[in-house]
Amino acid sequence: MKTYKDALEYGKQRLLECEIEDANLDAWLLLEYVSGISRSWYFVHEDEEISENDIEEYQILIEQRGKHIPLQQLTKEAYFYGMKFFVNENVLIPRQDTEVLVEQVLSLSKEKENLKLLDMCTGSGCILLALLANLKQASGTGVDLSEKALEVAQRNSKELGIEVSWVQSDLFDKVSGSYDIIVSNPPYIETSVIEGLMDEVKLYEPRMALDGTEDGLFFYREITMQAGKYLKNNGILAFEIGYNQGKAVSEFMKENGYKEVQVLQDLAGLDRVVTGRIEKEEQHV
Template sequence: MKQKTLTLKQLYKVGTVKLAEEGIEEFSLDAWYLLEYVTGVSKAMYFAEPERAVSEENADRYIDCIRRRAAHIPLQHITGEQEFMGYPFCVNEHVLIPRQDTEILVEEAIQVMRPKMKVLDMCTGSGCIVLSILKMCREKYYMTDLQGIGADVSEEALKVARENGRRLGVPVTWIQSDLFAKIPEEEKYDVIVSNPPYIETAVIDTLQEEVRLHDPYIALDGKEDGLYFYRRIISEAGKYLKTQGKLMFEIGCDQAEAVEELMKNAGYEQITVKKDLAGLDRVVYGTLQ
């Protein structure tokens, strides 16, 4: 017997009910995003024609997407994309999904960029930080002569970063490296930015299922106290920064004091802490003397 054709409204209801049953926090919003992703229907079109029939093929695709989201697979892993700084970035299980909190780091970095500067993004992942810095500096401030380098230990992550660079039309040099291991010492940078793994190992098992099961573990694990990578980067970065160069980090909301102390002990001055939109400490940066 042929399956009854479903309308947009009916299909959306199926999605919201299923996601709500499985405890998805933003079940209504996620069900909508997946409907838009599968059918290409905007909200204006939906409200104009909620009774529009959906093809059997698209209905099946939508139900499959809902099934995957109900299993707590991140929405972005289903659609393959996440917006960051207004740009679309492709993502998958090999990279941390770009988050709005990280935009604070990009915004602060843009403020210190000047023509002909060279920026290194350590633990680059999807490349969203360095690519957004270069893209926005080009579009807003006409700085077309900046150089960007993105380094990550994961070759799979760098594949994603390369694709994002291609899609955004931003040239960046990508280097597979365990932190500074393969970064030539003769290279000197004006700015080093980093969103390193900073979650305490013992805390990872308490995170949302979407994060602990689907974000790459190596992008989360900051070892016992969450500060392992800050220590390593701060201890080595001085060899790669120009005098008066900036070292800029995203941090966990309770790590500002510890990271600030590490930077002071390593000779950084003018150390600044910036808060995110929720009023939590999110970025720490300082100047190498």
Template sequence: MITLAGVLQEAENQLLQAGVEEAKLDAWYLAMECFGISRTDYYMNPNREIEEEQYARFKTMIEARAKRIPYQYLINQQEFMGLQFYVNENVLIPRQDTEVLVELAMKQADDADILDMCTGSGCIILSLGKLCKPKSLTAVDISSEALEVAKKNARNLEVPVTFIESNVFDKVTGTYDIIVSNPPYIPTKVIEELMPEVKEHEPMLALDGLEDGLHFYRILAKEAYKYLRKDGYIFLEIGHNQGEDVKNLLMDAGFTEVNIVKDLPGHDRVVVGKIQGDLSRE
């Protein structure tokens, strides 16, 4: 007889052998997806019999996870800001680190026109749209495949967004009160050092910040003022060691009140800047 406890232990052992750090947790997430159970269900009857068809699907998912494919891509789902987002291999998996940026932008988001550059799954702009009362939302990405994912999430969450396929600001028009962005910021040479889940399965287009990781920040700092209104804000997620560099880029471009905000572990995570004058017309 194939039991729930038995298949979970088998899966955990397989993932441990494959080098998956959170083997027990990932096995559980996949079991929830395949068997439709909660933790309460499990503890009430850990020896319940598993149907062959369910077991076959679970085993296929565990084999894929053992190849270091992120479990979020296997279940096509990730929670962010208390909301559920559809994800696949065309977008970065939303991470808790990025919630720091959203929480900061929320303070200015009501009645604001907001632009999200490099939107990916849309987790930033859609969270702001769902949790605040912005005037309008615009999301930009160079990847048509990523935009399809963001559009699906917008439909699922019932948040109206204008989507633009564009290489940074190339096809962007108009001005905004807020620009938010989690751009590619990992130096090319560092990507090879990342976990297999990231370097082998998440989209390189969304990871690679080129030689020093600052390529897109230079563009954003140089061009954003054209698209921000007076007293407009820019919120940029950054790598843990990029705070001072990005702060200086914004200050050199004319932004004021530039601050580096840390995440819960104490790492630099977001740089915030403000346009004091109407630089878009200077």
């Protein structure tokens, strides 16, 4: 294995042998990551010799990917809503489907300024940071039970230059203040389903970010019941949901006094987001 072309062919073949779904793409992305080359550069220089250090690092990464360790955990980066985020084994890898949640919250926030946002179960912080990057003079609080997840979120906010208040808390236990918007992508996979997920997810992503308990709805019930105490009048609660949870979560919201409850679909036509607005009676002193 001497040239860039040899390396890429090795990577493709090895990942195919390991039954990696996107073997060709992942082999290229890891080569790009290791050597810092672009596709256009590669097509002109594919027969040039690759350095021994790059070969060694590339082989190690290919073997790790062959064990189904997620690509993003190997490169320590993931892209979400056009922004680059640091990720590791302590956070859920941002998914494109989640961008539907960001789009909907931004749509509901049009022409509003100085909004206060809270992101419950923030993980890497990608949802909150994407929202703050696209809202005028908004402020945000990110909440997670995992200290290690919050370390990742803090790193992302620092690297992106977006100021956020991060709180380690079991749901709302240590939350204070009132908010215009509460957004959440909580654990929502049924416990019994997790073992049937692809290895990249069930073996390498944090179980606490996946497991929604027996029916997958525990966190939706808890957050919906408590969120009203922390939302301002006409405040918005917005969830990412699993494809089969739209009816149940929208019912929870209606039962807890939310109006204008709607279920939105992702690009595949599957239920992905539920939003609602809460109206509070004015308190006269």
